[in-house]
Amino acid sequence: MRNLKRVVLAVFLLLVILIVLAFVLENQQSVSLLFLGWSGPELPVSVIIVLALLMGMLIGPLLGWLVTRLMRSSRKQLI
Template sequence: MLGLKRVLFLLFMLMIAVFVILFVLGNQQMVSLMIFGWSAPAVPLAIPMIFSLLLGLAIGPVLGVYIVIRAKRRVSADA
């Protein structure tokens, strides 16, 4: 059973890697971002999009943990 899980995990990771490679190859047009007056150098469109995805994937769980901790404090304060 452990071997099957490893194989499925490796296939899933391979599919994600192929998707990322195809996404990067499909988004090669250059873009320059302007944020708060600061102009970033021109980079392929895939780079800021992947960075935004990773940033969202990092911020989401942090906010979720914060909300759970705050809810637990409210419950313990009411008890």
């Protein structure tokens, strides 16, 4: 049973890696983003999307932590 879980995990990880690799290879067109008047450097679409994903993975938990911390402090003030 333990080996089966390892095999399933390994197959799943390989599948994810192959999907990401296919995505990166299919999205090599260079684009420049314009946001609030700021123009970014020309980068492949895949790089921009991966960077946005990583930023979301950092900002999401940070905001969740901040909200829970603010809620705890407001509860303490009510008591």
